[in-house]
Amino acid sequence: MPKLVIEGGKSLQGEIKLQGAKNSVLPILAATILSEEESVIQNCPNLSDVAITIEILNYLGCKTRLEGENLIIDPSNLNKTEIPEEYMRKMRSSIIFLGALVSRMGNAEISLPGGCELGPRPLDLHFSGLRQLGMIFEESHGKIKCSLGRGVLGSNIVLSFPSVGATENLILAAVKAKGITTITNAAREPEIQDLADYLNKCGAKIKGAGEGIIKIEGVKKLHGAKYRIIPDRIAAITYMAAAAVASGDILIKKINLEHLNSVIPIFEESGCMIEIYNKENLRLVAPERLLSSTAIRTMPYPGFPTDAQPLIMAMLSVAEGSSMIIENIFESRYKHVGELLRLGADIKVEGRTAIVNGVKRLSGAEVKGMDLRGTAALVVAGLCAEGTTKISGLKHLDRGYEDIEGTLSKVGADIKRI
Numbered sequence: 001m002p003k004l005v006i007e008g009g010k011s012l013q014g015e016i017k018l019q020g021a022k023n024s025v026l027p028i029l030a031a032t033i034l035s036e037e038e039s040v041i042q043n044c045p046n047l048s049d050v051a052i053t054i055e056i057l058n059y060l061g062c063k064t065r066l067e068g069e070n071l072i073i074d075p076s077n078l079n080k081t082e083i084p085e086e087y088m089r090k091m092r093s094s095i096i097f098l099g100a101l102v103s104r105m106g107n108a109e110i111s112l113p114g115g116c117e118l119g120p121r122p123l124d125l126h127f128s129g130l131r132q133l134g135m136i137f138e139e140s141h142g143k144i145k146c147s148l149g150r151g152v153l154g155s156n157i158v159l160s161f162p163s164v165g166a167t168e169n170l171i172l173a174a175v176k177a178k179g180i181t182t183i184t185n186a187a188r189e190p191e192i193q194d195l196a197d198y199l200n201k202c203g204a205k206i207k208g209a210g211e212g213i214i215k216i217e218g219v220k221k222l223h224g225a226k227y228r229i230i231p232d233r234i235a236a237i238t239y240m241a242a243a244a245v246a247s248g249d250i251l252i253k254k255i256n257l258e259h260l261n262s263v264i265p266i267f268e269e270s271g272c273m274i275e276i277y278n279k280e281n282l283r284l285v286a287p288e289r290l291l292s293s294t295a296i297r298t299m300p301y302p303g304f305p306t307d308a309q310p311l312i313m314a315m316l317s318v319a320e321g322s323s324m325i326i327e328n329i330f331e332s333r334y335k336h337v338g339e340l341l342r343l344g345a346d347i348k349v350e351g352r353t354a355i356v357n358g359v360k361r362l363s364g365a366e367v368k369g370m371d372l373r374g375t376a377a378l379v380v381a382g383l384c385a386e387g388t389t390k391i392s393g394l395k396h397l398d399r400g401y402e403d404i405e406g407t408l409s410k411v412g413a414d415i416k417r418i
């Protein structure tokens with residue numbers, strides 16, 4: 001079983017180049033099947049979730065090829081309409097193919113993705129919105145068949161919660177619908193805007209992405225496009241937290257600062273010095289001892305991101321004083337807490353609330369990652385723990401980080417994969 005071995009206590013100094021955003025590239029790759037022409041996706045991160053998405057595209061009949069950081073997709077020969085269960089199980093977000101596949105082929109068959117590491121993740125908002133657009137669902141033996149019915153017609157959809165995945169699925173289903181679709185209480189995450197920017201480059205007519213109300217005027221046809229994926233804001237937060245706990249002085253280049261509006265104040269409150277150069281490069285200098293934070297509540301964007309919660313928790317576990325974290329998005333997003341306790345953290349969880357009592361130092365131990373950001377939080381903790389930390393569960397980490405050990409080694413961490 002592969003493990004990351006970290007000798008804690010090394011100071012991080014130097015420059016970090018950010019990968020492309022995982023949560024952007026996945027829906028954008030699904031979107032490439034909406035046209036029959038080639039698309040070139042630039043700044044495509046090398047992640048296991050991207051590898052599975054490429055497998056799905058190939059399975060459906062697309063031709064794909066990687067040229068450095070560019071992924072080229074030719075969807076002209078797409079000829080299948082089902083996504084096998086093995087893919088759905090490997091990557092829950094393959095549900096994102098549903099809207100695109102039905103729009104391109106008239107029907108699709110998928111299996112239900114089942115549970116996930118973050119607790120039950122219902123898909124009711126995806127299905128009810130797609131139904132409102134005129135799609136018909138049949139469910140049996142764990143499979144879902146979805147067809148166009150009498151065609152996809154623009155509709156007014158109101159989401160009871162701004163779900164990221166549901167907003168994306170509805171955009172993908174509606175870009176070629178007849179008429180105008182409005183999605184009210186849409187998710188406002190930057191990755192939604194990235195998806196819409198790619199689709200608009202392909203000839204779609206989407207307005208308001210990144211805001212609460214998205215308006216989509218259906219078009220008959222889309223063409224291919226060359227498009228560059230935005231930088232990964234959660235990877236940025238990961239490296240900021242890593243530098244904060246490891247007496248760091250790092251420069252993260254080509255970052256989108258607006259995407260970090262809700263987290264930069266937390267780093268500043270903790271005593272980190274943040275400097276911005278040329279509007280897109282962020283320097284973080286860690287204090288001698290981090291300070292605790294006032295209450296942090298995870299919220300839909302532009303609020304504090306749930307994906308950053310485990311990372312900031314690892315950081316606050318060595319801050320002076322107590323901090324409170326309230327997880328409002330996912331039910332089971334504290335699985336990393338037990339492992340942080342093994343490293344010597346003092347954290348109490350009651351329902352959705354965690355109280356983090358900062359300790360002076362953590363001490364290295366064997367720990368196991370249970371989900372993507374929880375495993376990254378263990379890396380952050382391991383960087384400042386005394387002695388050796390061994391982290392297993394790397395399949396989770398590899399879903400979302402491109403060579404995290406290489407990136408951290410380059411700035412001085414003692415971290416290797418065995």
Ligand code: UD1
Binds near residue numbers: 023121123163307331
């Ligand atoms: C996406 C991100 C994930 C991030 C999350 C929240 C991708 C690939 N993943 O996940 O990294 O943590 O947004 O920012 O982009 N819900 C329902 N019914 C639905 C759909 C969602 O009740 O039909 C609930 C979920 O159970 C959860 C909440 O809504 O409690 C947020 O989920 P959602 O925004 O849909 O997250 P994902 O798109 O799955």
